[in-house]
Amino acid sequence: MNPVTPAPGRDRLRIAIQKSGRLAEPARALLASCGLSWRESRDRLFCYGESLPIDLLLVRDDDIPGLIADGVCDLGIVGRNVLAEQDLAGRADTDGPRFRELRPLGFGGCRLAIAVPDAWQWREPSQLAGTRIATSYPQLLSQWLQGQGIAAQVVLLSGSVEIAPRLGQADAICDLVSSGATLAANQLKPVQTLLDSEAVLAGPAVDFDDVRAELMELLLRRLDGALRIRRSKLLMFQASRELLPTLLPLLPDAEEPTVMRIDGAERLALQALCHGALTWQRLEELKRAGARGLMVLPVEGLLA
Ligand SMILES: Nc1ncnc2c1ncn2[C@@H]1O[C@H](COP(=O)(O)OP(=O)(O)OP(=O)(O)O)[C@@H](O)[C@H]1O
Ligand SMILES: O=P(O)(O)OC[C@H]1O[C@H](OP(=O)(O)OP(=O)(O)O)[C@H](O)[C@@H]1O
Numbered sequence: 001m002n003p004v005t006p007a008p009g010r011d012r013l014r015i016a017i018q019k020s021g022r023l024a025e026p027a028r029a030l031l032a033s034c035g036l037s038w039r040e041s042r043d044r045l046f047c048y049g050e051s052l053p054i055d056l057l058l059v060r061d062d063d064i065p066g067l068i069a070d071g072v073c074d075l076g077i078v079g080r081n082v083l084a085e086q087d088l089a090g091r092a093d094t095d096g097p098r099f100r101e102l103r104p105l106g107f108g109g110c111r112l113a114i115a116v117p118d119a120w121q122w123r124e125p126s127q128l129a130g131t132r133i134a135t136s137y138p139q140l141l142s143q144w145l146q147g148q149g150i151a152a153q154v155v156l157l158s159g160s161v162e163i164a165p166r167l168g169q170a171d172a173i174c175d176l177v178s179s180g181a182t183l184a185a186n187q188l189k190p191v192q193t194l195l196d197s198e199a200v201l202a203g204p205a206v207d208f209d210d211v212r213a214e215l216m217e218l219l220l221r222r223l224d225g226a227l228r229i230r231r232s233k234l235l236m237f238q239a240s241r242e243l244l245p246t247l248l249p250l251l252p253d254a255e256e257p258t259v260m261r262i263d264g265a266e267r268l269a270l271q272a273l274c275h276g277a278l279t280w281q282r283l284e285e286l287k288r289a290g291a292r293g294l295m296v297l298p299v300e301g302l303l304a
């Protein structure tokens with residue numbers, strides 16, 4: 001099958017994902033955890049859905065919004081940063097948003113931020129007036145500058161934005177930041193976040209009116225289950241009965257725990273499905289409140 005021709009009759013759903021890069025592996029793993037399996041084409045650009053009529057097209061992440069806009073693909077997994085930038089870029093042709101963010105997916109987390117040289121005494125955004133700001137995100141940056149009423153020059157660079165101030169091409173930059181290591185290595189500091197980003201499942205702003213609507217609904221249902229499970233853990237511990245009123249409020253994101261008596265004693269064994277992050281701090285808090293033998297287990301599947 002030719003990967004860039006819409007599927008005949010539109011009886012299959014086609015999802016664009018990154019071929020290689022940060023989002024490639026987690027995107028495939030997430031879709032696989034929704035029960036999707038594929039047969040890969042020899043050129044490794046197209047994956048034919050075997051378990052469901054849902055195919056994958058493997059592309060550069062920057063191409064994903066355009067493929068959705070052109071109807072070549074129905075959905076895509078892409079960073080919110082790329083989607084939002086290209087949505088703004090295409091607004092001249094349409095009245096409202098061209099794309100819809102269907103689900104945030106919990107990976108590829110980063111932020112689009114303005115960074116200035118370490119030596120700057122940063123106080124407020126108005127200091128950017130009259131400066132040159134290098135970025136690969138001209139639309140998002142221009143929109144933010146306009147909202148702030150700041151007149152600055154946007155210098156468009158496709159990569160290696162962080163070295164622009166050292167090369168004298170710009171005074172400040174606007175780029176993706178995750179750990180902050182790249183900024184630090186270039187003697188820059190982040191001063192203003194424009195967008196918090198993560199990978200999202202994106203689709204066109206308009207609804208499908210054929211079998212793709214049902215396929216998308218099925219996929220979203222499975223995705224919601226898979227995402228919920230991904231964050232869920234089974235917490236097991238023991239405690240004496242009189243401590244329950246102290247311990248249970250420490251588990252606000254847990255479902256009603258299962259409570260079992262141990263050998264008729266006053267000690268209880270509890271297991272609770274927790275949907276929030278079970279950090280070391282939370283476990284230590286439970287221990288201080290009298291929980292013993294705390295154990296956290298991954299959840300492989302869940303059928304309510
Ligand atoms: N340092 C980072 N940490 C976490 N996520 C990031 C980071 N940098 C970028 N991302 C997210 O991952 C997405 C893909 O980044 P990647 O570096 O793989 O893209 P790319 O080099 O443009 O790949 P492609 O070859 O597909 O064009 C970004 O658009 C962003 O949403
Ligand atoms: O805050 P950090 O953890 O350092 O991450 C931020 C860097 O990561 C991304 O670049 P990437 O590593 O993908 O390099 P590239 O942009 O040159 O592809 C991004 O463009 C930043 O440069």
Ligand SMILES: [Mg+2]
Pocket residue numbers: 060061062
């Ligand atoms: Mg790219």
